[in-house]
Amino acid sequence: MADASTRAVDLASRRAAALADETVAGDRRALARLLTAVENRTAIGEIGLRRLYPKAGGAHIVGITGPPGSGKSTLVAALIAELRVAGRTVAVIAVDPSSPITGGALLGDRVRMQAHATDGDVFIRSMAARGHAGGLASTSTAAAAVLDAAGFELILIETVGTGQSEVEVAAAADTTVVLEAPEMGDEVQAIKAGLLEVADLVVVNKGDRPGAQRTASQLRAMLVAGAGRDGSASDRTRPRPKRPEVMITTATTGEGVPELVAALDRHRAAGLRAGVGTARLARAEVQVWAIVMDRMRARLDDSSLREAAAATLGEVADHRLDPYAAADRLLDEITERPVPSPAKSPLDANR
């Protein structure tokens, strides 16, 4: 029994090490497999990421968020084109694209127009938000670390800015771009406040549409006034950490995109001058806390603890124990047990 489990760990470790090394060496198939393993939180994903982690940290991670249809995917394609002209490598994580096929085709077409599109310097990956409740930010952060270690200079993470978790994904980037489009109606106004909170750069896309200038002026006025919040007391007393620049782009023609790239580079350079950025610490927090929660749940599910946990819950249900004492007791029990090996999570031996 112990032998079988040891062999499983060895196998997972060897496969993970091979995938990690091939990924760093530029093997895109290995990269894709490792990303799948990381996304599914398998043992191979964990071991692979651990091996790669020291090699990551060089990439500029850019979150691109905004309301549905504001032109995020089109802008990502335009950014890829611009970055490729400059010979820079770029990876894209598209979180739960609402129209993956169209989006993919759109990106594919635009990327194919570039001379170096097939040379492996562009990598596009879709990631499903479903099934990652609460862990979406940590999963995409882990995926970004893999792409970072694989050597991509820029990593763009596209998320729809509708829910809190999607906004958190964008906020875990070094630079967060919030897209708006002119004349998008009241619905957009409602989510603007929360979205603007996380913006390092605000981009009014569809600059060819009437009202783009006016929308940009309105946003500038909001930001200068310190608006763009929900107006609650805690929000009013909290100092606004960012004073984002507002730019205009037309993603379909590429107008304003070179200026956007320059603004991204400026933000990146400013972040580097400031030392270990708050964005990086936020990323570390998102990742480590998610793993702590995963580990705790896994240990409570571990056969040796399951009965004790059930008994403790029973005591709380009977009011013989208060829920705080129960939580403290379970935490004590968790910390007394040996750390379960990653091989105890389902192995992706067939991937």
Ligand SMILES: Nc1nc2c(ncn2[C@@H]2O[C@H](COP(=O)(O)OP(=O)(O)OP(=O)(O)O)[C@@H](O)[C@H]2O)c(=O)[nH]1
């Ligand atoms: N006129 C104009 N149309 C644009 C521009 N950018 C994007 N579009 C169009 O707007 C529509 C939505 O663009 P997408 O890039 O798919 O928008 P998105 O924000 O990625 O949408 P979701 O991923 O569904 O949230 C498409 O029909 C684009 O062609 C622009 O600068 N000008």
Ligand SMILES: [Mg+2]
């Ligand atoms: Mg899109």
